[in-house]
Amino acid sequence: MRILLSLLAVATLSVSAQNPIVRNQFTADPTARVFNGRVYLYPSHDIPAPSSVSKIAGHQASEWFCMADYHVFSSDNLTDWQDHGVIVSQEQVPWGKPDAYSMWAPDCVEKGGKYYFYFPNAPKSGRGFAIGVATADSPTGPFRIAAEPIRGVMGIDPCVLVDNDGTAYLYWSGMGIRGARLKDNMTELDGELETVTFPQGGTMQVGGQQMQGLPDGFKEGPFAFRRGDWYYLTFPWVRKEKGTETLAYAMSRSPLGPWDFKGVFMAEHADSCWTNHHSFVEYQGQWYLFYHHNDYSPLVDKRRSACVERVTFRKDGTIQEVKPTLRGVGTTKATARMEVDRYSAASEGTAIAALDTLNRFKGWFVTLPHKGSQVRYDDVDYAPLRAGAYAVVQVRAKANTSLMLSAGKKQIARIPVTVITERGGFRRDQSNQWLTLTAPLTALPKGIADITVTCDGEAVDVDWVQLRNRPEYYSDVPAGAAPLAPDAEGFIRRWTLLEPVHYEVRSNIMLTESYLNDMVAKEWPKVNWKKGKWHTIDSRTYNVRAFRFAELTGNEPYHSLFWGTTVIDCPQELQNVRLAVGSNGASCWWLDNQPVLTLDGDRRMVQDDGVSPRLTLKAGRNVLRFCLVNGPGLSDFCVRFIDEKGNPVLHYTIIR
Numbered sequence: 001m002r003i004l005l006s007l008l009a010v011a012t013l014s015v016s017a018q019n020p021i022v023r024n025q026f027t028a029d030p031t032a033r034v035f036n037g038r039v040y041l042y043p044s045h046d047i048p049a050p051s052s053v054s055k056i057a058g059h060q061a062s063e064w065f066c067m068a069d070y071h072v073f074s075s076d077n078l079t080d081w082q083d084h085g086v087i088v089s090q091e092q093v094p095w096g097k098p099d100a101y102s103m104w105a106p107d108c109v110e111k112g113g114k115y116y117f118y119f120p121n122a123p124k125s126g127r128g129f130a131i132g133v134a135t136a137d138s139p140t141g142p143f144r145i146a147a148e149p150i151r152g153v154m155g156i157d158p159c160v161l162v163d164n165d166g167t168a169y170l171y172w173s174g175m176g177i178r179g180a181r182l183k184d185n186m187t188e189l190d191g192e193l194e195t196v197t198f199p200q201g202g203t204m205q206v207g208g209q210q211m212q213g214l215p216d217g218f219k220e221g222p223f224a225f226r227r228g229d230w231y232y233l234t235f236p237w238v239r240k241e242k243g244t245e246t247l248a249y250a251m252s253r254s255p256l257g258p259w260d261f262k263g264v265f266m267a268e269h270a271d272s273c274w275t276n277h278h279s280f281v282e283y284q285g286q287w288y289l290f291y292h293h294n295d296y297s298p299l300v301d302k303r304r305s306a307c308v309e310r311v312t313f314r315k316d317g318t319i320q321e322v323k324p325t326l327r328g329v330g331t332t333k334a335t336a337r338m339e340v341d342r343y344s345a346a347s348e349g350t351a352i353a354a355l356d357t358l359n360r361f362k363g364w365f366v367t368l369p370h371k372g373s374q375v376r377y378d379d380v381d382y383a384p385l386r387a388g389a390y391a392v393v394q395v396r397a398k399a400n401t402s403l404m405l406s407a408g409k410k411q412i413a414r415i416p417v418t419v420i421t422e423r424g425g426f427r428r429d430q431s432n433q434w435l436t437l438t439a440p441l442t443a444l445p446k447g448i449a450d451i452t453v454t455c456d457g458e459a460v461d462v463d464w465v466q467l468r469n470r471p472e473y474y475s476d477v478p479a480g481a482a483p484l485a486p487d488a489e490g491f492i493r494r495w496t497l498l499e500p501v502h503y504e505v506r507s508n509i510m511l512t513e514s515y516l517n518d519m520v521a522k523e524w525p526k527v528n529w530k531k532g533k534w535h536t537i538d539s540r541t542y543n544v545r546a547f548r549f550a551e552l553t554g555n556e557p558y559h560s561l562f563w564g565t566t567v568i569d570c571p572q573e574l575q576n577v578r579l580a581v582g583s584n585g586a587s588c589w590w591l592d593n594q595p596v597l598t599l600d601g602d603r604r605m606v607q608d609d610g611v612s613p614r615l616t617l618k619a620g621r622n623v624l625r626f627c628l629v630n631g632p633g634l635s636d637f638c639v640r641f642i643d644e645k646g647n648p649v650l651h652y653t654i655i656r
């Protein structure tokens with residue numbers, strides 16, 4: 001029998017970088033800022049309108065912008081984003097309507113060690129929007145909201161530029177794009193207010209000045225920044241002939257213009273998302289553009305999600321066009337799930353579709369329609385891989401095929417998608433279910449490179465790819481030569497296990513006793529009890545983690561059928577003992593080839609979940625065998641003998 005020498009790996013739960021960058025809620029109008037070496041993201045928080053709200057600002061609530069609060073997120077690698085929770089919500093704003101759902105695009109800047117969060121909201125009295133300020137000692141709050149909004153500002157989409165000399169400027173959208181110097185306190189406009197009379201009647205005190213030099217057409221969402229000696233005023237802009245928002249910009253040598261219009265740097269969204277809204281940030285020597293798109297809400301474009309791309313400036317300071325990508329930025333650890341449906345490049349004919357059209361946050365899959373079709377996913381960090389790593393893919397087979405994985409130009413794995421039904425036999429999977437398949441890596445890539453998934457056969461759907469190290473915490477070891485006693489609680493920790501075979505069980509509910517009997521009648525004769533791939537291990541834990549054993553031996557941990565035996569050596573006959581088993585999922589148990597216990601159905605591994613009738617363990621060797629079958633769950637089991645009182649039986653040894 002071969003012996004297990006290797007150890008198994010921690011499955012990483014880390015979220016890999018891709019667009020959209022936040023995957024559990026909508027994140028529109030993303031303003032990114034760098035504070036203390038970390039990127040902070042202040043988006044607005046689109047939500048589906050609560051059923052209690054039928055109209056917002058005269059619009060059908062279900063189709064209009066609906067936002068009740070703000071979250072802040074942060075990251076130090078643009079890959080993993082941490083949600084710091086709600087920082088300001090509508091019912092906390094002293095001057096705001098508590099149920100206006102109008103917490104539109106915000107901004108946050110730092111000055112003199114204080115953080116100033118600017119946000120629009122509908123005021124309690126009057127029309128339109130006002131802009132409020134909340135202050136904090138940290139980028140994540142807690143924020144104290146000023147009692148009144150900023151005087152002289154009626155509008156939305158605040159943006160603040162703190163210049164190199166510490167002077168701050170506020171830009172906002174309302175009656176065009178306006179800008180004004182802020183006083184040192186950061187909460188008041190510097191300068192006179194002018195009285196404006198509205199065409200529909202009424203007057204208002206307005207501060208600042210209209211920004212000059214910008215093109216005609218609808219503009220909003222100003223984002224101003226300085227790069228070298230250039231000031232940039234960037235803004236969503238509607239080109240008459242197209243009718244939805246581009247991202248455009250103007251440049252100036254002074255913070256309030258006049259501006260020299262330079263054109264569009266991101267074209268209209270290719271599909272139905274009417275708005276775009278953005279920010280620029282420089283982080284670790286690279287400029288990035290944060291913007292939004294309605295990826296998670298294709299039918300209602302007022303539920304948007306933040307995305308990010310790299311930005312390049314030309315020598316003369318102008319901005320090169322930025323194209324939205326699915327992949328976004330940031331490296332993804334090879335040991336994290338790589339959502340290859342968010343690819344960097346794809347061959348012709350590949351298509352992506354939602355995994356669940358009722359819950360778009362579940363993401364997408366990509367269809368590779370024929371032999372040779374492929375997707376490439378860039379910037380994979382292979383450094384975390386160790387020798388013995390293996391590939392895991394989540395696929396849905398359409399026909400007999402294989403997937404090839406390559407890093408750069410080098411092939412690193414070939415994964416047959418066909419289902420292995422018995423040793424050496426393959427069958428085409430017709431279940432149309434997602435399968436998790438594993439295969440060893442034939443080469444160990446290094447450094448940062450791409451990963452390419454290529455279809456070698458007929459069509460196949462791919463959800464994700466992950467490369468895994470054998471877990472280090474899997475500490476089951478090859479069995480020792482000396483007989484082993486059961487542990488203090490009577491659990492049998494020495495087992496000889498056969499490498500599992502794939503067994504498609506869609507739901508464990510179908511694992512009834514009669515199903516299991518039929519299955520055993522069919523599968524038992526196929527087991528090669530003498531020459532199969534058996535491994536004898538001593539489990540370090542009272543339960544034997546069969547799923548880890550499967551991974552360790554390069555087999556699929558899910559949808560698997562496990563066989564195992566152990567040999568109990570009794571110094572004398574032990575009467576009236578019972579076999580007590582817990583298993584995840586269903587299992588059948590034999591003592592000296594006699595069936596003694598069946599745990600059917602959808603089981604969890606619970607100590608003494610099933611108990612056999614009274615048994616006699618004879619003096620000398622008793623052979624205990626089992627088979628364990630599990631669908632989508634993680635298979636493990638715990639086994640002991642108990643006496644009439646339920647106490648563990650300890651007076652025997654376990655031999656190989």
Ligand code: FUB
Pocket residue numbers: 028029044065104105156157220221236275276277
């Ligand atoms: O999110 C609500 C509004 O949509 C923003 O304030 C605008 O810039 C547009 O993105």
